[in-house]
Amino acid sequence: MSAQPRTETLLFAASDHDADAFYFSAIFVPDPFIAFTHRSRRIGLASQLEFARMCRDSSLDEVLPLEDWAERAKAQFGVANAQPADIIASLAAHYKIQQFRVSDSFPFGVACGIQARGLNVLPANGQLFPTRELKTDAEAAAIATGNKASVAGFKVVERMLKAATIQRGTLWLDGKQLTSERVRTAIEIACLERGAHAVNTIVAGGDQACDPHCRGSGPLRANQLIIVDIFPRVAATGYFGDMTRTYLKGTPSPAQVKLVETVLAAEQSAITRHIAGADGTAIYNEVCQQFVAAGFTTAKVNGVPTGFFHGLGHGLGLEVHEPPRVSRNGSKLVAGQVITVEPGLYYPGLGGCRFEDVVRVTDASPERLSAHPYRWLVK
């Protein structure tokens, strides 16, 4: 009877930026560190600089001193400087590990080094920690806190738009033109005051909003739709909020009213369909059909995509975009998934509109993790 090779999970990443590393260690570390499982215990390596903090604040079962293991690797392999792969190989020898399972985003250079030391490295081919997709009550609450920071941002936008005056078609506030940049800064300050960092916040008006990832720049205009998409990360927990509202200051055209009402109706109806067992592709297709039925087609016009040309939603958690995706290639929804619902329609000339909320999938009706009115028209 031959023994199975011992396979353990290995990470090498900075948990400030890598969601798996934070999920595994529950501590923010700015530089990449080695962490691994051994018989279901979670072990991390810390330099002197991080050792005390990692022992005290992480969820790891054991913290090993990096410098000691670097010395060990130098002796074992006869190298002047121990690379991360050397240290990992030393750990593998000590803990009798033959192969490591790693995330698909594991650094290729380190993987090559480990392989060169005779160990197997297997990519997860999917999620390293599938449980990350299914949020606990505490995680759902952390995401809801992120959305409250988004809401603080929307309240600032609404106050600014209400107080703004219209001069020759553009918006003015406190004697200065109201620009995307000014509104963005005000939003991000409001998020900071709620303990969350918002970066790349979208405040895009007119045709700029028809490019869904355009952040927006320059003066905001009256009678144009303005998309505001705020996805702040809560500093204390690392979880993101993600919400979008669309506004118009002034007087909308009938076509703009119809656009907004169509997107909002699609969003509200799609939200109710996020129930365990539902088919993501079917929910996405239904939104497409609602848009077509209302006369909003999706097609390239002069090479530019118009209509509804992005996914309906994505998982939200320690990353702002994480599994699952609800789109043309969706899958069955599972209780515990936290998903954005964000249909949008974009037509250069007419403008863009998107509404985005966040739900947790349950066996019964979806649990809403975001709440803010849809008062898009500001007089």
Add this chain to the structure above:
Amino acid sequence: MSAQPRTETLLFAASDHDADAFYFSAIFVPDPFIAFTHRSRRIGLASQLEFARMCRDSSLDEVLPLEDWAERAKAQFGVANAQPADIIASLAAHYKIQQFRVSDSFPFGVACGIQARGLNVLPANGQLFPTRELKTDAEAAAIATGNKASVAGFKVVERMLKAATIQRGTLWLDGKQLTSERVRTAIEIACLERGAHAVNTIVAGGDQACDPHCRGSGPLRANQLIIVDIFPRVAATGYFGDMTRTYLKGTPSPAQVKLVETVLAAEQSAITRHIAGADGTAIYNEVCQQFVAAGFTTAKVNGVPTGFFHGLGHGLGLEVHEPPRVSRNGSKLVAGQVITVEPGLYYPGLGGCRFEDVVRVTDASPERLSAHPYRWLVK
């Protein structure tokens, strides 16, 4: 005569987070995208969602539509969904590329997929773009702009500390205790108002500051050293600033005065030594010797590191920590490198002190990219 296999550079990363991808494309994209060189032309793939923006705003020579290449890969390999590795293999076939050079942080899962399609993937084993280490005037200016955001933060700290009162040993401002969290939020707002995002800003007093990566929490106390380390990223350019100052509100002990004066003298003298051709290890060792000569030893006390136990500096640019490192294992400095100079001393009970500035290495005297007084004592 056998032909050399055609090797090109390949990237697959989100340029919002990956410095190489931003350096290559000059556009911020939130999700990973494929980019590669072909005979010194830079080519990127964009989904419909990013296509127009990438054509307009990136520095790429050509942008290819992702969806078309996904269809091509599906047909070529007979798969229902084209993975990034499949699309890359299709591109390689079309452009007659046999192997790709990738960054050490290239995602292992994708590399395995590319290898499975019969292509070679070679890690850079070091920097993918060595020129990133040598900053142009425009890059140096962008880093200096980041440091101006840090300075805006220090000014806020100094105003708050000056206005604060001391009640039973802790600091109070506007009727509330002055905490690390409050000061951090005020700093990060000041950075935002300068167009830069500061995250994980350190405001750590007393023994908290002896753990150099501790962000700091809770009430700030009088007569204790407070380390403030601000490293904001300029939204427009992606470049970071990184500066540290140490403060004390109240009355310092003679030992605290000596600690601060020793660190400051070491920092100022180390700055002047950052000249092309100088040996980084020698500069680091000199700081160590200055500390020992002043009576400040470096050793573990009860398992806790004390003294000067981190590197002297690191490269700064599109990442807050990038090559080179100036430390025990330093290398010769090269003109164009932008480096932080940040000696520190840490003794639980006495407190921690660090000063950090940024220089660009030249053949003559170092070019300072940061400027702010060292008025550490606030009455």
